[in-house]
Amino acid sequence: METTSARHDELAHNLAEVRRRIADAAGAADRAPEDVRLVVVTKTYPASDVVALAELGVTDVGENRHPEAARKREEAGAPAAVLTWHFVGGLQTNKAAAVARYADVVHSVDRPRLVDALDRGAQAAGRRLEVLVQVNLEGHDDDPGGRAGASPADVLALADRIAATGALTLRGVMAVAPLAVDPDDAFARLAEIAASVAAAHPGATAISAGMSGDLEAAVKHGATHVRIGRSVLGERPPLG
Template identity: 75%
Template sequence: MSDERRSELAANLERVRGRITAAAEAAGRDPAELTLVVVTKTYPASDVALLAELGVTDVGENRHPEAGRKRDEAAEAGARLRWHFVGGLQTNKANAVTRYADAVHSVDRLRLVTALESGAAAAGRRIDAYVQVNLEGRDDEPAGRAGAAPADVRSVADAIASAEHLRLAGVMTVAPLDADPDDAFARLSEVAAEVRAEHPGAVAISAGMSGDLEQAVAHGATHVRIGRSVLGERPALG
């Protein structure tokens, strides 16, 4: 079964990498600028180990404690990977997440910055942090779902940049449902430029998933978060 699964993952990875390359070239960009983060939520650690064998360097998870357990199991199998926490994060779980995550893409409020800084300091680690931007509704209204409203991004970014054990990597978004992702990614590009104007090192843009990676790359994404197109249909949650 592992040989069959390995072949399936290899074929899927080849297709996704081809899409990323084509999207980058269409946008006049170097494909080497793009990082593929394979989102492995609900898939077993055995898949993560196979991905590592196939050259994947970055994986994403969105639930704790599943993410921590899987990281440990994959490490025991010999996988050496960069772990990205990409899901909404409760403040009271931030301390635990900093023990294994190398990057957190979902920082959307000042209290979470404080909690992540405290956890990273206790763990003796430095974590990359992305400001998650909510692009639903008007820029000046409170976010209805995960993510900081665009008007609040600067304060969150400044707090991350001031934290000793966090590094401001850039910004992240999830395109709104039932809307043209081009509009969201274009707006994210503007927000990213505003953040870079104050923090020149914050160059990362985490955007794009299986259904919209091409649009994200066209608008400057540096990290695309792909699950289904690499791993197949998601297993049912137990």
């Protein structure tokens, strides 16, 4: 599995630009750049890109489709073993046990049945799994609309359920800014929800927010993880 020198140089250039954006956003928010973790979302890209990213100093990669994520981690070989693997996409309950066997962090926990399924899967695999509650920032609390995620009104109860499990570790919250909403407003709301979760569960301080188009707004409002795909890897190849 090899990456061409041109692709390696492209990834290096793009990574440098994204890291600069993160540093600039952190500086504007009076935060340290190292407090914002870059998760490079590698969905639809080959395992060779994962290897190249590891060589370029990336520590975290994200996937949103099973079984593509499991296959890619295996194909990437030894370099994959030193990376932290984040599952960032919507997850069906019947696939939770499989994901719990290879993911290190699941960002998209949005319902009690998924909590229970991930807990059973992690226990069966003899692993601890870090998880975040996905918050739906679209619509009203009683009508969250089409975006995935738990209603803000249900987030604390879901966090409590995660904290009571045997194999899951609650790390914080995640959200995607709605398309029709100013990301600055969306992430400000997420920061308030995150603060309420952290007040009840002091170890749950992670905020996963911000993608290629809105990472600056996310960092401004306290994101600890930004999920970047296109700005690092380029336009996505067609889904197979």
